[in-house]
Amino acid sequence: MAKDAVADGSGTAGEPASRQPKRQREEGRKTSAIFVAVLIGAAAVFAAYMMSHSEDARGRGRYAAAMPALRTVAAQLLHPEKGILAADESPKTFGARLAGHPNKPSLRQTWRHILLTMPGLEAHISGVILHEETFAQAADLAAARAAGVLLGIKLDNGTAPMGPKQAGELHTRGLEGLASRCAPFHTQHGAAFAKWRAVFRVGPHTPSKAAIRRNAKDLASYAAAAQKCGLVPIIEPEVLADGDHDLSRATNASVRVLRGVFRALKKRGDVDVGAVLLKAAMVTPGSSSAVAATPEQVANATLRVLLGTVPRALPGVVFLSGGQSEELATTHLEALGRLAAERRAAGKPLPWALSFSFGRALQASAMKQWLAGDVPAAQQALLGRAAANALAQQGRAPQDPAAAAAAAAAAAAAAAAVP
Numbered sequence: 001m002a003k004d005a006v007a008d009g010s011g012t013a014g015e016p017a018s019r020q021p022k023r024q025r026e027e028g029r030k031t032s033a034i035f036v037a038v039l040i041g042a043a044a045v046f047a048a049y050m051m052s053h054s055e056d057a058r059g060r061g062r063y064a065a066a067m068p069a070l071r072t073v074a075a076q077l078l079h080p081e082k083g084i085l086a087a088d089e090s091p092k093t094f095g096a097r098l099a100g101h102p103n104k105p106s107l108r109q110t111w112r113h114i115l116l117t118m119p120g121l122e123a124h125i126s127g128v129i130l131h132e133e134t135f136a137q138a139a140d141l142a143a144a145r146a147a148g149v150l151l152g153i154k155l156d157n158g159t160a161p162m163g164p165k166q167a168g169e170l171h172t173r174g175l176e177g178l179a180s181r182c183a184p185f186h187t188q189h190g191a192a193f194a195k196w197r198a199v200f201r202v203g204p205h206t207p208s209k210a211a212i213r214r215n216a217k218d219l220a221s222y223a224a225a226a227q228k229c230g231l232v233p234i235i236e237p238e239v240l241a242d243g244d245h246d247l248s249r250a251t252n253a254s255v256r257v258l259r260g261v262f263r264a265l266k267k268r269g270d271v272d273v274g275a276v277l278l279k280a281a282m283v284t285p286g287s288s289s290a291v292a293a294t295p296e297q298v299a300n301a302t303l304r305v306l307l308g309t310v311p312r313a314l315p316g317v318v319f320l321s322g323g324q325s326e327e328l329a330t331t332h333l334e335a336l337g338r339l340a341a342e343r344r345a346a347g348k349p350l351p352w353a354l355s356f357s358f359g360r361a362l363q364a365s366a367m368k369q370w371l372a373g374d375v376p377a378a379q380q381a382l383l384g385r386a387a388a389n390a391l392a393q394q395g396r397a398p399q400d401p402a403a404a405a406a407a408a409a410a411a412a413a414a415a416a417a418v419p
């Protein structure tokens with residue numbers, strides 16, 4: 001009997017449970033109950049902490065139901081033979097591209113006029129992202145729209161330093177009043193999409209959790225506001241190439257940032273991720289890194305990051321050029337396009353389209369020609385880069401840019417000749 005009592009855990013060895021004093025049994029039960037309650041409490045606190053602090057925890061929440069009209073616009077932007085021209089430089093950034101020429105509003109206006117009215121632009125450009133100041137150029141906007149080029153508005157107001165604990169890190173401004181600010185771009189100026197850029201530095205202690213959380217939350221708030229305004233949001237969490245970090249640190253930072261961003265989008269519950277485009281940096285070693293990476297290594301690292309973080313429902317990823325030369329950005333895009341084509345051939349297609357949304361890597365040579373006074377050469381240069389990148393995103397070797405420009409111009413002339 002004593003043996004049974006020990007075996008079923010109900011008493012002390014040698015003394016049946018029924019013979020223990022009642023008070024002693026009750027105290028034992030109370031102690032176990034308190035112990036279990038403390039355990040449950042600690043587990044709950046730990047789980048809550050992990051949910052709110054761990055960047056690796058799976059995001060809770062859901063995406064909003066499909067927004068068909070916005071999904072159609074997203075698909076238009078992701079035309080397989082076209083990409084997006086980023087011409088939304090803030091006045092300060094534009095000035096940095098001018099090689100000493102005075103950064104006057106009229107100069108920016110002239111350059112954007114040349115871009116928006118360029119014959120043949122629509123051959124390989126599906127949309128142009130513009131700075132707010134360009135929305136005053138109504139005739140130029142109308143010309144681009146008439147050619148079938150979608151217009152986008154940069155809705156962020158640039159970056160500002162984060163608190164003293166995140167020295168050197170930045171957050172993006174512009175959420176205040178966004179809901180009312182964004183509507184007229186769609187209703188009065190015909191914008192179809194929008195963009196918001198957040199930046200993350202790779203350093204020994206960055207990007208910090210705080211910077212990721214804050215920027216991810218703000219990107220998600222912007223995406224929701226843009227969709228409510230009737231605009232397809234491009235979210236741009238740019239992991240900067242500045243620095244001497246290697247490919248593996250760039251990979252790690254990109255994974256953490258993108259996880260944070262998609263978790264924040266899901267947590268809101270009012271964003272249709274099927275009507276959002278991700279504008280991402282390719283995963284490369286830092287611009288002052290001692291160790292270079294081949295285009296194949298860059299493409300592999302970039303795809304690995306995207307496959308591990310980006311939901312299948314997102315329609316497309318458009319890459320920024322991030323200070324790479326025009327040729328290098330195209331070479332990297334081509335390596336990515338080749339990987340995507342190989343996966344398709346192997347019956348494992350990527351869930352999203354890959355394309356480009358370059359600023360400098362589309363405009364650098366063109367601007368040089370324009371600043372030297374040769375507008376036709378500027379147009380040729382830009383059309384040539386667009387054509388080369390359109391091929392590259394399909395994994396096809398870019399032709400000689402001059403030949404591609406001539407082909408684009410011929411196509412435009414043929415289209416114009418049709419009555």
Ligand SMILES: O=P(O)(O)OC[C@H]1O[C@](O)(COP(=O)(O)O)[C@@H](O)[C@@H]1O
Nearest residue numbers: 086088089090093321322358359360
């Ligand atoms: O003027 P800002 O806000 O610094 O923007 C910088 C540029 O970065 C981009 O997001 C990406 O441009 P790049 O392709 O040249 O890196 C552009 O859309 C934008 O013009």
